[in-house]
Amino acid sequence: MGNNKRVVVIDDDANIRRVMELKLRKGGYEVITAMNGEEGLNLIASEQPDAVITDIMMPKLDGQSLCEQTNHLKEQRPFLTIVMTNRISPDDRNWVNEMRETQLMEKPFSPSKVLARIDEYFCDK
Amino acid sequence: MKIQRIGALLIVMCLIGISVVSSTLIRYEKRKRTQDVVNKGHYLVTLIALHSIRDFEGHKRTFFLRTLHEYTSSEGLAYCLIHDQAGRPFVVLDPYKLVSEIPEDIQMKSLYAAAFNPQTYQTGKSGQTIYEFAKPIFENGEQAGTVRLGMMPAAVSLFSVEHIGLLATIAFFIFAMVPFVYYGIKLAFKPLGSLSVRAKNMIEGSASGDVGVSEEPKVDDVIDSLDRSLNLLRENYKKLEAANIESEAKKGVIAYEKKQLTNILDSVQYGIVITDHQDRVNHINAYMLHLLNKERDDVIDHPLGEVIENEEILTFVSNHEAASQRTTPRHIEVSLPELAPGEVFQVTASYLSDADGSVIGKVVSAKNVTNEKAAERAKHEFVAHVTHELRAPLTTIKSYNEMLMDGEIKDAETQKEFYNTISEETDRLAHLIEDLLNISKIEMGSLTLNKGLVKTDWLVKDCIAAIEAPARKKHVTVEKQVPDNYPTLMGDKELLKVAVINILGNAVKYTPENRTITFSLKEEDHTVIFDVMDQGYGISEEDLPHIFEQFYRAEDPQISDQTGSGLGLATTSEIVQLHGGEIEVQSALGEGTHFSIRLPKEEYQLGKQ
Numbered sequence: 001m002g003n004n005k006r007v008v009v010i011d012d013d014a015n016i017r018r019v020m021e022l023k024l025r026k027g028g029y030e031v032i033t034a035m036n037g038e039e040g041l042n043l044i045a046s047e048q049p050d051a052v053i054t055d056i057m058m059p060k061l062d063g064q065s066l067c068e069q070t071n072h073l074k075e076q077r078p079f080l081t082i083v084m085t086n087r088i089s090p091d092d093r094n095w096v097n098e099m100r101e102t103q104l105m106e107k108p109f110s111p112s113k114v115l116a117r118i119d120e121y122f123c124d125k
Numbered sequence: 126m127k128i129q130r131i132g133a134l135l136i137v138m139c140l141i142g143i144s145v146v147s148s149t150l151i152r153y154e155k156r157k158r159t160q161d162v163v164n165k166g167h168y169l170v171t172l173i174a175l176h177s178i179r180d181f182e183g184h185k186r187t188f189f190l191r192t193l194h195e196y197t198s199s200e201g202l203a204y205c206l207i208h209d210q211a212g213r214p215f216v217v218l219d220p221y222k223l224v225s226e227i228p229e230d231i232q233m234k235s236l237y238a239a240a241f242n243p244q245t246y247q248t249g250k251s252g253q254t255i256y257e258f259a260k261p262i263f264e265n266g267e268q269a270g271t272v273r274l275g276m277m278p279a280a281v282s283l284f285s286v287e288h289i290g291l292l293a294t295i296a297f298f299i300f301a302m303v304p305f306v307y308y309g310i311k312l313a314f315k316p317l318g319s320l321s322v323r324a325k326n327m328i329e330g331s332a333s334g335d336v337g338v339s340e341e342p343k344v345d346d347v348i349d350s351l352d353r354s355l356n357l358l359r360e361n362y363k364k365l366e367a368a369n370i371e372s373e374a375k376k377g378v379i380a381y382e383k384k385q386l387t388n389i390l391d392s393v394q395y396g397i398v399i400t401d402h403q404d405r406v407n408h409i410n411a412y413m414l415h416l417l418n419k420e421r422d423d424v425i426d427h428p429l430g431e432v433i434e435n436e437e438i439l440t441f442v443s444n445h446e447a448a449s450q451r452t453t454p455r456h457i458e459v460s461l462p463e464l465a466p467g468e469v470f471q472v473t474a475s476y477l478s479d480a481d482g483s484v485i486g487k488v489v490s491a492k493n494v495t496n497e498k499a500a501e502r503a504k505h506e507f508v509a510h511v512t513h514e515l516r517a518p519l520t521t522i523k524s525y526n527e528m529l530m531d532g533e534i535k536d537a538e539t540q541k542e543f544y545n546t547i548s549e550e551t552d553r554l555a556h557l558i559e560d561l562l563n564i565s566k567i568e569m570g571s572l573t574l575n576k577g578l579v580k581t582d583w584l585v586k587d588c589i590a591a592i593e594a595p596a597r598k599k600h601v602t603v604e605k606q607v608p609d610n611y612p613t614l615m616g617d618k619e620l621l622k623v624a625v626i627n628i629l630g631n632a633v634k635y636t637p638e639n640r641t642i643t644f645s646l647k648e649e650d651h652t653v654i655f656d657v658m659d660q661g662y663g664i665s666e667e668d669l670p671h672i673f674e675q676f677y678r679a680e681d682p683q684i685s686d687q688t689g690s691g692l693g694l695a696t697t698s699e700i701v702q703l704h705g706g707e708i709e710v711q712s713a714l715g716e717g718t719h720f721s722i723r724l725p726k727e728e729y730q731l732g733k734q
Contacts, residue, residue, distance in 0.1 A: 016517075107520045108516060108524065
C-alpha cells in the first residue's frame with residue numbers, strides 16, 4: 001500500500017509521532033511530523049499531504065481549529081483527516097461531521113488500525 | 126314573691142287608680158264650670174250694658190232686679206252693681222252680701238280701667254273664687270255708667286250622684302279585669318319558665334331540645350333558674366375571655382413567627398419574590414432588593430413586570446403557567462449585565478397553592494451560581510485534563526507494545542528504545558496516579574503524615590535515582606552538594622520524596638539539553654534546606670504567583686510543550702506545609718529557577734512517634 005502517499009502526523013507527544021512515523025513508513029507512506037497545530041497547518045499548506053493524523057489537545061493551535069482552517073483546501077484537493085481524541089464526545093462528533101473527509105479515532109489507539117483506516121481510504125478512492 | 130302578693134298589689138294600684146280618676150274628674154268639672162261661669166258672665170254683662178241707663182230706673186229697676194235675681198241660683202250670679210257716671214252705685218243686687226268684700230283694686234279697675242276681661246279674687250270668709258266682669262254703658266256716645274257682675278262657680282262635689290255612679294262603674298271594670306290580668310300573667314310566665322329551662326340547658330350544653338314544663342311554673346323558680354343561667358353565662362363569658370386571651374397570645378406568636386420568617390428570608394443568600402394570583406408583589410427579600418437596586422416601597426403591590434425588568438425571566442415565569450407544571454419547579458440561567466455584570470443567576474419559579482390546590486401566587490427566586498458554574502467548568506476541565514494526561518502514556522505504551530509484539534521493530538537498538546519508552550511511560554503513569562491520589566487526599570483533607578526518622582542521605586539518593594534516566598536522556602548534569610554529615614529529620618519519607626522529586630523533575634524537564642542542575646542539602650538553625658537550581662527557561666513574573674495552584678500551567682510554549690499534569694508543585698507545597706516547612710521560589714525568564722524547601726528539624730524521641 002502507500003504508493004508514496006504523503007501523511008502529516010501532528011501530535012505534541014513525541015512518542016506518538018515516533019510510533020506513527022515508524023508504522024506508516026512500514027506501510028509504504030511518506031511521513032512528515034509536526035509537534036503542534038501551528039506547525040501542522042504550515043506543513044499541510046506546503047506539503048499538500050494525502051492524509052493528516054492530528055491530536056485535538058495541542059499547544060498553539062488545537063486540532064479542531066486546524067481542521068476548520070484546512071477544510072477549504074479539500075474542495076480542490078481532497079485529503080483524509082483522522083482526528084485522535086481521548087474520548088469521543090457528542091461535541092467532537094458534531095464538528096467532525098461538518099468537516100470534509102474527516103474521521104474520529106479514540107486514544108489509546110492501535111497503530112495497525114490507524115494504518116488500516118488510511119489504507120482503506122485510499123483503496124476506496 | 127307569691128301570686129297573692131301580686132293580687133294585693135293590684136288592689137292597691139286599683140285604689141290609687143280610682144283616686145287619680147276621681148281627682149282628674151273633679152279638676153275637669155271645675156274647669157268646665159269655670160268656663161261656663163266665664164261665658165255666662167260675658168254674656169250677661171254684655172246684655173246688661175246694651176241697655177240704656179234709664180232702663181234701670183223707676184219700675185223698670187224692680188223688674189230688672191227680679192229678672193236678674195233668677196240668675197243668682199241657677200247661673201251662678203253672685204252680685205250685680207250698676208254705677209252712674211260719677212261711679213256711684215245706684216243698682217245693687219247682692220243676695221250673698223259679698224259686695225263689701227270686693228277688694229278696692231278690683232272695683233277701681235272695673236270702674237276706670239274698663240276691664241273687659243274678668244278679674245278673679247277670693248272672698249275673705251269662705252275663700253270662694255269670684256269672677257268679676259265689667260262693661261261701660263253708653264248713652265249718646267258717652268259713657269253713662271258701668272255695669273259690674275260677680276260670678277261664682279258652683280262648688281264641685283265628688284260624691285254627687287253622677288260621680289258616684291261613674292266611679293262605681295270604673296271600679297267594677299277594674300275589679301272585673303283583675304282575674305283576667307292574674308291569669309294573663311300566669312300564662313305569660315309559663316313560656317318564660319320553659320324559656321328559662323331551655324336557656325339553662327343550652328348554656329349547660331344539654332342536647333335535649335324539647336323540654337316540657339309539666340309543673341306549674343313559679344316566679345321564684347323562674348328567677349332562680351334565670352339566676353343560675355346568668356351564672357353559667359358569666360362562667361362561659363370568663364371561658365370566652367380566657368380563650369380570647371389565648372387567641373391574642375397566639376396572634377402574638379404568629380406575628381413573631383411571621384417576623385422571624387421575614388428575617389430568615391432576608392438572611393438567605395438568594396433573591397425571593399412572592400406574588401399574589403394577579404402577579405402583584407406581596408413580599409421581596411433583602412437580597413432581591415439589593416440585586417434589583419430598588420426600595421421595598423417601590424416594589425410591594427407593584428406588578429411583577431415592573432419589578433423584574435428582565436424579559437427572559439418574565440417570559441420564563443409567564444410560560445410556567447401550564448397546570449401540569451405547577452408543582453414542578455424548573456429553572457433557567459440568566460445573566461443580568463446591567464445589575465450584576467459577569468454573574469450568572471439561576472432563576473426558579475414555583476406556584477403557591479391553597480388547601481384546594483388553587484393557585485394563590487408565585488414564588489420567583491434567583492440564586493447567584495457564578496461560583497458554581499466556575500467550579501463546574503473547573504471540574505470538567507480537570508476531568509478532561511486528567512483524562513488527557515492518563516491517556517497520553519497509555520497510548521504510547523499500547524502502541525509501542527503493539528509494534529514490538531507484531532514484530533514490526535526488527536532493529537535491536539530501536540527495540541531497546543521502545544522498551545525504554547514503555548518503561549518511562551509506565552513510570553510517568555504511576556507518578557501521575559500518585560499525584561492524583563495525593564491531590565485527592567489534599568482536597569479531602571485526608572492527607573496525613575506517616576512520620577518517622579528520615580535519613581537525608583537516603584532521601585537524596587532516592588530522589589536523584591528517580592530523575593537520573595530523564596536527565597541522562599537530555600544530557601543534563603545533576604550536581605550534588607551535600608554536607609559530610611547528613612542531617613536527619615522527622616517526617617514522612619515517601620511524601621518528602623514526592624515533594625523533592627517534583628521539584629527536581631521539573632528542573633530536568635524545563636532545562637535545555639547539556640545544562641547543569643544543582644541539588645544541594647544543608648542544615649541551618651535546626652532547619653534542613655533542600656535547594657534545586659537549574660539553568661532552565663525560568664518562570665515569568667505573571668506566572669510566578671500561580672505556580673503552586675492546582676492545574677496551573679504556564680502559557681509559555683517552552684513550558685506548555687512539555688508534558689505535565691499541573692499537579693506537581695501544588696502537591697509539593699501541600700506536603701511541605703504539612704511538615705511545618707516552607708517552599709520558596711526565585712526565578713526570571715531566561716535566568717533559571719531556584720527552589721528552596723525548608724523543613725524544621727524535629728528531634729527524634731523514641732516512643733513519641
